[in-house]
Amino acid sequence: MPSHLFADRPAQPPEPGMVDALISQTRRLRGDVDAVRRDAVLDEDDEDDPKNRWQRALCDLAVHQLDDLGAHLSQLKVGMPGEPSAPPALEPASAESPDRLPRVDAVPAVVPEPGAAYGGPAPARTGSLLSRVGSAEWNLLTDEVSWSEELFQIFGRAPENGPMSLDELPSMVFAEDQPVLQAMVTDCLIDGKPIDGEFRIVRTDGRVRTLHMTGEPVLDADGCTASMWAVLRDVSELRRSERAVRESRDSLQHRRHVERTERRVAVELQEAVLPPWRGSLRFAHGGPGAPLDVAGHYLPAASTGLIGGDWYDALALPDGDALLTVGDLTGHGVSATSSMAMLLGALRGMAVAGIRPGALMGHLNQLLETAAQPALGSAMCCRYDPATQTLSWAQAGHPAPLLFRDGTGRALTRPDGVLLGATAGAAYEEADVRLLPGDLLVLHTDGLTRGTGGAQDDSGTRRLLSLAPRLAGARDAQDCVRAVVEEFGEAPREDDACVMVVHVGR
Structure with missing residues (x-):
């Protein structure tokens, strides 16, 4: 003015x-x-x-x-x-x-x-x-x-x-x-x-x-x-x-750029390590016994930035057996996925060399103890012999496999085994279970069924077992995975998770 x-x-x-x-x-x-x-x-x-x-x-x-x-x-x-x-x-x-x-x-x-x-x-x-x-x-x-x-x-x-x-x-x-x-x-x-x-x-x-x-x-x-x-x-x-x-805005933008870059690297590393197959993977063993029909799926956390160290894997071994494994390492991002890649690579190599699940868990525990990036992990390793239809398995602080037979489901009794990386020189027991044609195994990480009521909350496991009638009517393992994802995949989850379904052929 x-x-x-x-x-x-x-x-x-x-x-x-x-x-x-x-x-x-x-x-x-x-x-x-x-x-x-x-x-x-x-x-x-x-x-x-x-x-x-x-x-x-x-x-x-x-x-x-x-x-x-x-x-x-x-x-x-x-x-x-x-x-x-x-x-x-x-x-x-x-x-x-x-x-x-x-x-x-x-x-x-x-x-x-x-x-x-x-x-x-x-x-x-x-x-x-x-x-x-x-x-x-x-x-x-x-x-x-x-x-x-x-x-x-x-x-x-x-x-x-x-x-x-x-x-x-x-x-x-x-x-x-x-x-x-x-x-x-x-x-x-x-x-x-x-x-x-x-x-x-x-x-x-x-x-x-x-x-x-x-x-x-x-x-x-x-x-x-x-x-x-x-x-x-x-x-x-x-x-x-x-x-x-x-x-502060520049600092925030820089951190977001770093987070996006780290997430992209973590996703690429995860995709490079997890099984390349999509859909079912059938093991056609030349000897006696029914083949396995296998399918798996990775469910991300509600926050897309939380790419963790969860894995699932199925591998046909040289002697005709099948390796089935799922696991979860603590942490998120590149550190967790790189440690997961190291652990899964070692697991595959030892399984191919014929090391049994219990001893294999002990070697993985020692590997995590001496790793440059200390971490804790839960894991389950199964070796299936199609000739005898026997599943030998060991676990390290991991949820037990769920066995579905004749329209009902139950959790297998877990052999002793502590978390990987928690105790030096830990020993891991093995357990055997005979599978029948038509049986269905559901292997998963704890992020799938974790409830909000703490460690004693088994509501997620009960929900998974309640899917027995639907799983019994599924056409194949991939159809079973789809049913599990529809039940658990929509709700926001704090952690990522993996699920793998194994169907024993008739």
Whole structure:
């Protein structure tokens, strides 16, 4: 709006009721934002989490901006500062310019402290609006300089030392910001351009502050620059909050990029290691005994970023037996999938070499103990002999296979075995069970059936066993897997899971 110094008509302030309504709205909004900020701090689980830092920085910035808005509205309510005297011969650089800025002199002391006006705590500030906005005028005809009291406070300069001239002002400005100030002053004095820019100063007490300077030249009757006036505002906290938002946002974006990259690597590694077959895998042994029809499926966690160390595998061994295994390593991401790949590779190699399930579990336990990335894991390893239709199996802290026969299901009795990587030199027992043509085995990791009631909650296992009638009527192993996925795959799960169904042919 036109400068009050040279306006050809008095400014028309808004109605008091309108300003009061805006102040009330700002107070309510400021209180709401401050409550959100407090909750963001209280609910924080990780001080170093980029998302938490970004949320707090945004709240702090919003509070700073609302504090400034509230102070400005309060100043508007108080009214225009007292009119300073000015030489009658002077006139504005452009009397018709709608972008003129009002000169700011002493603001009445009733302006509220930012934050206090809204009934809640505010971030550390340099003080009220009184100490954050000041004005100055440099008269080029008389060399007189006038500073408002607030400007002395902003610069940390004692009033008895007097105001600084335009030549002295750069001595308190950062060296790299001095060209910015010089350009603004030169453009104003020589070309008559308005001033609008920022620079940093080092106060007399050593504190660094960021100032936003706006102003205009004042012309005499001949159109020559007679003086320059400016309003200087301390925006240090506002800029600091903006910088915190940018830095926390960049940190959050970087972390998300790293997470996406790690997830892609984990998925690719998992797909490279898990069985390449899709659908059923039939073991056609040349000797006596029925073949096996096998199908498996991986169920991801509700959070797509939680790619874990679950595996399932079926392998025809050189002696005609079949290897059947499922397992789960602790952790998620590339670390878990790489450890899973190492463990599954070792398991396949030892099974091909003829090592029995119990001894094989012991070797895997030793392998995890000496691994560069320590981890715990549960696993189950089965070796099926089609000639005798015998399943020999061992487990390491893993759910037992479920055997479905004649339309009913039950869990096999588990042989002793602790988690892999938990105890040095652990021994693992083996158990044997004879399978009949038409039998169905369901092998799975604990993420499939884990309930919400802790380790003793077997509701998931009961749900799986209740599928017996449906599984009995399935056409093949793949149809059985589909039934399990339909039952368990829709509900959100905290962890990923694997399921593998083995059908003994007739």
